[in-house]
Amino acid sequence: MNKDKTVENLREDYKAKTLNRLDVVDDPIVQFQQWFDEAMKAGQKEPNAMTLATATKEGIPSARIVLLKGYSAEGFIFYTNYKSKKGQELIQNPNAALVFCWLEMERQIRIAGKVEQLSPEASEKYFHSRPKGSQIGAWVSPQSEVIKDRSVLENKLVQLQEEYADADKLPCPPHWGGFIVRPTSIEFWQGRSSRLHDRLHYTQENGKWKIDRLAP
Numbered sequence: 001m002n003k004d005k006t007v008e009n010l011r012e013d014y015k016a017k018t019l020n021r022l023d024v025v026d027d028p029i030v031q032f033q034q035w036f037d038e039a040m041k042a043g044q045k046e047p048n049a050m051t052l053a054t055a056t057k058e059g060i061p062s063a064r065i066v067l068l069k070g071y072s073a074e075g076f077i078f079y080t081n082y083k084s085k086k087g088q089e090l091i092q093n094p095n096a097a098l099v100f101c102w103l104e105m106e107r108q109i110r111i112a113g114k115v116e117q118l119s120p121e122a123s124e125k126y127f128h129s130r131p132k133g134s135q136i137g138a139w140v141s142p143q144s145e146v147i148k149d150r151s152v153l154e155n156k157l158v159q160l161q162e163e164y165a166d167a168d169k170l171p172c173p174p175h176w177g178g179f180i181v182r183p184t185s186i187e188f189w190q191g192r193s194s195r196l197h198d199r200l201h202y203t204q205e206n207g208k209w210k211i212d213r214l215a216p
Helices: 028-041 085-092 120-127 132-140 151-163
Strands: 049-055 061-067 070-072 075-081 095-102 107-117 176-190 198-205 208-213
Touching: 028 070, 028 107, 028 176, 049 085, 061 075, 061 085, 075 085, 075 120, 095 176, 120 176, 132 151
Parallel strands: none
Antiparallel strands: 049 061, 049 095, 070 075, 075 176, 095 107, 107 176, 176 198, 198 208
Protein backbone atom coordinates (compact mmCIF):
# COMPACT_ATOMS: atom_id res chain seq x y z
CA MET A 1 0.00 0.00 0.00
CA ASN A 2 1.16 3.49 -0.83
CA LYS A 3 2.05 5.00 2.55
CA ASP A 4 0.46 8.29 1.45
CA LYS A 5 -2.90 6.48 1.40
CA THR A 6 -2.74 5.11 4.93
CA VAL A 7 -5.07 6.46 7.57
CA GLU A 8 -2.39 8.33 9.50
CA ASN A 9 -1.40 10.21 6.34
CA LEU A 10 -4.87 11.41 5.37
CA ARG A 11 -5.04 15.14 5.97
CA GLU A 12 -6.24 18.39 4.46
CA ASP A 13 -4.97 21.91 4.99
CA TYR A 14 -8.05 24.12 5.39
CA LYS A 15 -7.83 27.49 3.67
CA ALA A 16 -11.36 28.32 2.49
CA LYS A 17 -12.31 31.05 4.96
CA THR A 18 -11.56 32.74 8.27
CA LEU A 19 -13.86 33.40 11.24
CA ASN A 20 -13.47 36.49 13.40
CA ARG A 21 -15.69 38.07 16.04
CA LEU A 22 -16.70 40.78 13.59
CA ASP A 23 -17.89 38.09 11.17
CA VAL A 24 -20.70 36.86 13.42
CA VAL A 25 -23.87 38.34 14.91
CA ASP A 26 -24.77 38.39 18.59
CA ASP A 27 -27.58 35.85 18.23
CA PRO A 28 -26.29 32.32 17.51
CA ILE A 29 -29.59 31.20 15.96
CA VAL A 30 -29.36 34.01 13.41
CA GLN A 31 -25.73 33.05 12.84
CA PHE A 32 -26.77 29.41 12.37
CA GLN A 33 -29.33 30.48 9.80
CA GLN A 34 -26.68 32.43 7.87
CA TRP A 35 -24.34 29.45 7.76
CA PHE A 36 -27.16 27.03 6.96
CA ASP A 37 -28.32 29.22 4.08
CA GLU A 38 -24.75 29.34 2.77
CA ALA A 39 -24.53 25.55 2.97
CA MET A 40 -27.77 25.29 0.97
CA LYS A 41 -26.52 27.70 -1.68
CA ALA A 42 -23.19 25.87 -1.89
CA GLY A 43 -25.00 22.65 -2.79
CA GLN A 44 -23.97 20.80 0.35
CA LYS A 45 -25.71 17.40 0.22
CA GLU A 46 -28.32 17.16 2.99
CA PRO A 47 -27.11 20.18 4.95
CA ASN A 48 -29.68 19.33 7.63
CA ALA A 49 -27.93 16.04 8.43
CA MET A 50 -26.54 16.22 11.95
CA THR A 51 -24.91 13.92 14.46
CA LEU A 52 -27.11 13.47 17.52
CA ALA A 53 -25.28 12.37 20.68
CA THR A 54 -27.27 11.03 23.63
CA ALA A 55 -26.42 9.15 26.82
CA THR A 56 -28.04 6.69 29.17
CA LYS A 57 -28.86 7.57 32.78
CA GLU A 58 -25.46 6.05 33.63
CA GLY A 59 -23.71 8.35 31.16
CA ILE A 60 -22.92 5.76 28.46
CA PRO A 61 -22.94 7.71 25.18
CA SER A 62 -24.15 6.84 21.70
CA ALA A 63 -24.39 8.85 18.50
CA ARG A 64 -26.02 8.64 15.10
CA ILE A 65 -27.00 10.84 12.14
CA VAL A 66 -30.52 12.32 12.08
CA LEU A 67 -32.13 15.12 10.07
CA LEU A 68 -32.91 18.58 11.39
CA LYS A 69 -36.56 19.36 10.64
CA GLY A 70 -36.92 22.82 12.09
CA TYR A 71 -35.17 25.50 14.12
CA SER A 72 -36.01 28.80 15.75
CA ALA A 73 -35.06 30.87 18.77
CA GLU A 74 -36.62 28.06 20.80
CA GLY A 75 -34.25 25.36 19.58
CA PHE A 76 -33.56 22.60 17.05
CA ILE A 77 -36.18 20.00 16.12
CA PHE A 78 -36.00 16.41 14.89
CA TYR A 79 -38.40 13.47 14.89
CA THR A 80 -38.01 9.83 15.84
CA ASN A 81 -39.58 6.73 17.37
CA TYR A 82 -39.85 7.39 21.10
CA LYS A 83 -39.25 3.68 21.78
CA SER A 84 -35.95 3.67 19.88
CA LYS A 85 -32.60 3.71 21.64
CA LYS A 86 -32.17 7.45 21.14
CA GLY A 87 -35.78 8.12 22.09
CA GLN A 88 -35.52 6.20 25.34
CA GLU A 89 -32.17 7.76 26.23
CA LEU A 90 -33.54 11.26 25.65
CA ILE A 91 -36.60 10.57 27.78
CA GLN A 92 -34.47 9.18 30.62
CA ASN A 93 -31.60 11.67 30.25
CA PRO A 94 -32.89 14.83 28.52
CA ASN A 95 -29.52 16.22 27.45
CA ALA A 96 -28.10 16.06 23.95
CA ALA A 97 -25.42 17.36 21.61
CA LEU A 98 -25.71 18.04 17.88
CA VAL A 99 -22.96 18.41 15.29
CA PHE A 100 -23.27 19.71 11.74
CA CYS A 101 -20.25 19.02 9.52
CA TRP A 102 -20.02 20.68 6.11
CA LEU A 103 -16.65 19.51 4.80
CA GLU A 104 -16.92 21.25 1.43
CA MET A 105 -17.08 24.54 3.33
CA GLU A 106 -14.58 23.44 5.99
CA ARG A 107 -17.16 24.25 8.69
CA GLN A 108 -18.64 22.62 11.75
CA ILE A 109 -21.32 23.68 14.24
CA ARG A 110 -21.62 22.11 17.68
CA ILE A 111 -24.75 22.52 19.79
CA ALA A 112 -25.51 21.30 23.32
CA GLY A 113 -28.63 21.71 25.38
CA LYS A 114 -31.65 20.38 27.20
CA VAL A 115 -34.23 18.28 25.37
CA GLU A 116 -38.02 18.27 25.50
CA GLN A 117 -40.66 16.29 23.63
CA LEU A 118 -42.90 18.25 21.28
CA SER A 119 -46.63 18.27 21.87
CA PRO A 120 -48.65 15.46 20.23
CA GLU A 121 -50.36 18.12 18.11
CA ALA A 122 -47.05 19.46 16.75
CA SER A 123 -45.78 15.94 16.05
CA GLU A 124 -49.01 14.97 14.29
CA LYS A 125 -48.91 18.08 12.12
CA TYR A 126 -45.40 17.25 10.91
CA PHE A 127 -46.23 13.54 10.54
CA HIS A 128 -49.03 14.32 8.10
CA SER A 129 -46.71 16.56 6.05
CA ARG A 130 -44.50 13.55 5.31
CA PRO A 131 -44.89 11.38 2.18
CA LYS A 132 -47.35 8.52 2.68
CA GLY A 133 -44.53 6.00 2.35
CA SER A 134 -42.68 7.62 5.26
CA GLN A 135 -45.86 7.58 7.34
CA ILE A 136 -46.21 3.86 6.69
CA GLY A 137 -42.53 3.34 7.53
CA ALA A 138 -43.03 4.86 10.98
CA TRP A 139 -45.63 2.16 11.73
CA VAL A 140 -43.65 -0.66 10.09
CA SER A 141 -40.34 -0.39 11.96
CA PRO A 142 -39.98 -1.33 15.65
CA GLN A 143 -36.89 0.89 15.65
CA SER A 144 -33.80 -0.44 17.45
CA GLU A 145 -35.45 -3.79 18.27
CA VAL A 146 -33.91 -7.08 17.14
CA ILE A 147 -35.84 -8.62 14.23
CA LYS A 148 -35.48 -12.05 12.63
CA ASP A 149 -34.78 -10.75 9.12
CA ARG A 150 -35.88 -8.09 6.64
CA SER A 151 -39.03 -10.03 5.76
CA VAL A 152 -40.49 -8.87 9.08
CA LEU A 153 -40.43 -5.31 7.75
CA GLU A 154 -41.43 -6.18 4.19
CA ASN A 155 -44.45 -8.24 5.25
CA LYS A 156 -45.67 -5.48 7.56
CA LEU A 157 -45.13 -2.94 4.79
CA VAL A 158 -47.32 -4.87 2.36
CA GLN A 159 -49.99 -5.32 5.04
CA LEU A 160 -50.18 -1.59 5.77
CA GLN A 161 -50.03 -0.59 2.10
CA GLU A 162 -53.10 -2.75 1.51
CA GLU A 163 -54.87 -1.58 4.68
CA TYR A 164 -54.41 2.11 3.84
CA ALA A 165 -54.57 1.83 0.05
CA ASP A 166 -57.48 4.26 -0.17
CA ALA A 167 -56.32 6.64 2.57
CA ASP A 168 -54.40 9.84 1.95
CA LYS A 169 -52.71 9.68 5.33
CA LEU A 170 -52.23 7.42 8.33
CA PRO A 171 -52.83 8.21 12.00
CA CYS A 172 -49.70 9.40 13.79
CA PRO A 173 -48.24 6.55 15.88
CA PRO A 174 -48.44 7.27 19.63
CA HIS A 175 -44.79 6.17 19.91
CA TRP A 176 -43.54 8.62 17.28
CA GLY A 177 -42.91 12.34 17.50
CA GLY A 178 -40.55 15.24 17.84
CA PHE A 179 -37.88 16.45 20.21
CA ILE A 180 -36.54 19.97 20.55
CA VAL A 181 -33.00 20.68 21.72
CA ARG A 182 -32.99 23.98 23.58
CA PRO A 183 -29.39 25.18 23.25
CA THR A 184 -27.23 26.33 26.12
CA SER A 185 -24.08 26.49 24.00
CA ILE A 186 -23.35 26.76 20.28
CA GLU A 187 -19.90 26.71 18.69
CA PHE A 188 -19.02 27.79 15.16
CA TRP A 189 -15.85 26.19 13.78
CA GLN A 190 -14.02 27.27 10.64
CA GLY A 191 -11.08 25.19 9.42
CA ARG A 192 -7.78 27.03 9.11
CA SER A 193 -4.29 26.20 7.89
CA SER A 194 -1.89 24.21 10.09
CA ARG A 195 -4.77 23.07 12.31
CA LEU A 196 -5.03 26.55 13.87
CA HIS A 197 -8.79 26.54 13.39
CA ASP A 198 -11.14 29.39 14.30
CA ARG A 199 -13.66 28.58 17.04
CA LEU A 200 -16.27 31.03 18.33
CA HIS A 201 -18.31 29.73 21.26
CA TYR A 202 -21.68 31.12 22.38
CA THR A 203 -22.86 30.43 25.94
CA GLN A 204 -25.80 31.82 27.86
CA GLU A 205 -25.22 34.15 30.81
CA ASN A 206 -28.17 35.79 32.58
CA GLY A 207 -30.41 35.24 29.60
CA LYS A 208 -27.93 36.72 27.11
CA TRP A 209 -25.40 35.13 24.79
CA LYS A 210 -21.70 35.55 25.50
CA ILE A 211 -19.15 34.93 22.74
CA ASP A 212 -15.64 33.62 23.39
CA ARG A 213 -12.84 32.53 21.11
CA LEU A 214 -11.57 29.03 21.90
CA ALA A 215 -8.12 27.68 21.14
CA PRO A 216 -8.21 24.98 18.42
